[in-house]
Amino acid sequence: MTEPDSPHRPPIDENDARFIIVEATPAMLWLGDEQGNCVYLNREQREFWGVRPDLGDFSWDRTLHPDDAARLWSVQANAMQRHIPFETEARYRRADGVWRILHTSARPRSSADGTFLGMVGQNRDVTEQRAAEEKLKRTAEQLNLALDAAQGVGTWQWNASDGLLQGDRRFGETFGIDPDQVAKGIPFKRVLRSILRADRDAFARQMKSAMAQGGVYRSEFRVDSGGTPRWLLATGSCELGPDGRPAQFAGVVLDISEHKAREARLDLLARELAHRIKNIFAVLGGMARLSARDAPESGEAFESFQGRLAAMAAAYAQIIPTDEQMNQAGTMLSLLDRLFAPFNGARGADVVVSGPDLPLSTKAAANLALIFHELATNAAKYGALANSGAVRLTIEQVEGAQVSFAWEEEVPARNVVAPAALGFGSRVLELASTNLRARARAIWRPEGLLWQMVVPVANLSDP
Incomplete structure (x- = not known):
């Protein structure tokens, strides 16, 4: 576009209402003549470039970024020659020296007899919009690379x-x-x-x-x-x-096909491991029975050992369950249900368990199995389960950080006395409680044993 040597006045009456509206419009508007000379800029556009109303010696091409000039001239020249609308974008230096991207929309204007008079157009600052689009484009490219x-x-x-x-x-x-x-x-x-x-x-x-x-x-x-x-x-x-x-x-x-395939392989290995552990406990139980035959005088000791072995087997079956146990695997209540099943109903008494169900680690399951098998065995031989009484095991989570267990026996005769000496079973309780880093105590009441234990909840499940 060639700029004139002398300023051009706007080809409209400055007292015309249309002119007043154009001046007040918050958009950058301009007029160009048939030669491509800029003859009018409204107030918004003049403020962008910092020029006087009469334009003075302003030449907008001096504000155009050199790298955008050739493309802009080509688009504009084609539109002027063919008298057609055009749209383009280019960078311009604003009055404060900052480069801004302006989107130009222009269309031809003609006289009443159809004579081409030039172009009327609007410039819109799209700098922030293009920056946001570029950022979004880079983000999309990064996302596609990541995907x-x-x-x-x-x-x-x-x-x-x-x-x-x-x-x-x-x-x-x-x-x-x-x-x-x-x-x-x-x-x-x-x-x-x-x-x-x-x-x-x-x-x-x-x-x-x-x-x-x-x-x-x-x-x-x-x-x-x-x-x-x-x-x-x-x-x-x-x-x-x-x-x-x-x-x-x-x-x-x-x-997730690969993940599912790995899950299937691990499940197969787990089942094989469960089968082998079950066989190991079965072999150990058989060895205990054979040993008991060879030493009849130690029958009670072997019976106790076999009971503890069965409790350990139940604990490990809990961690690596069979198909029918899969929906209850690895939780406290399902372990206790399995442990107490042989004792419940034998003499008209049951162990009634209440409290939350919690996940268990292998170590916790093994020690809890020893503890509650020992308590149930003692109750079946000497306590509430042997005398048609009642046993309640109450589990409570205390302040979210600890779990308390209360084993309470109710013997109808109410003549329970503390044993004169602690047996091996008491040592099993002490050892298993220590393994859980728990605080435990036994209180021998006339109505039956009260055994209490408090365990940090973190010690019951895998870290």
Whole structure:
């Protein structure tokens, strides 16, 4: 664009209401003549460049960034020659010396007889917008690199406006759907068809529940990949609108087939280990029985040893459970249920357990098994279980950091006295309590034994 040597006055009446409106408009507006000379800048545009109303010797091309000049001249020259609108962007130096990006929109203006008079246009400062877009672009590129590196992680989003689910290339590949179709949006039923029929209903119920209540969604399921089914993990978050209806649902899907395969291999190893441990305890029990035959005078000692061995076997079966035990594995109440099963109902009395269920480590399970087997055995021989009484085991979590156990026996005759000397069973209780770093004590009341123990909750489960 060639600037004139003398200033140009605006080709409109300064007293015209239209001129006043244009001057007050909070947008950068300008007029150019048929030669491409700038003949008018409104107040907003003049303030951007810091020029007088009469323009003086202002030449806007001197504010243009050199690297953007050739492209801008080409676009403008083509529009001027063909008398057509044009849009372009370039960097300009503002009055304070700062470079800003202006988006220019211009269209031709003509006289009543159709003569081309030049261009009328608007400049819009889009510097912050372009910076935000560039930042967003870099973020998207980084996300795509991370997702590519993750191998098999795809992103998806469901839109309430059209009810379609959109996903990236990895999402489409994971479900075996054309990525181009997924990018445009596909019905939810199309994704549902890719899921194995056995998992389909559960997946749909979980999705509908998340869409009804909002919040985080997580589901594992299998998809038909034309061969061996693949396991996928889908997770996301559903946002509800002010009307309580789902507004947006977005998340990721991850191929976890390798993870599931490793889980299966570990499960197989665990079952084999459980089988071998069970055999070891069975062999030890058989050895104890044979030893008892050879030493009849030690029969009671061997019987006690065999009972403790059975308690240890129950504890380890708790940690590495069989199929029927799997849903109760590794918790305190399920261990106690198994330990007390042989004692309950034998003489019309049961051990009644109350309290929270807590996860157990291997060490904690083994020591608790010894403790409560010993207490139950003593009650069955001499205490409440031998005299049709009652036994209550109350478990309480104290201030969140400790767990208390109270074993209370009620003997109908109420003539219980403390033993004259502590036997091996008492030493077992002391040793097992010490292993748990617990505080324990036995109180011999006329109505029966009260045995109490307080254990740090951290000592019951794996760190």
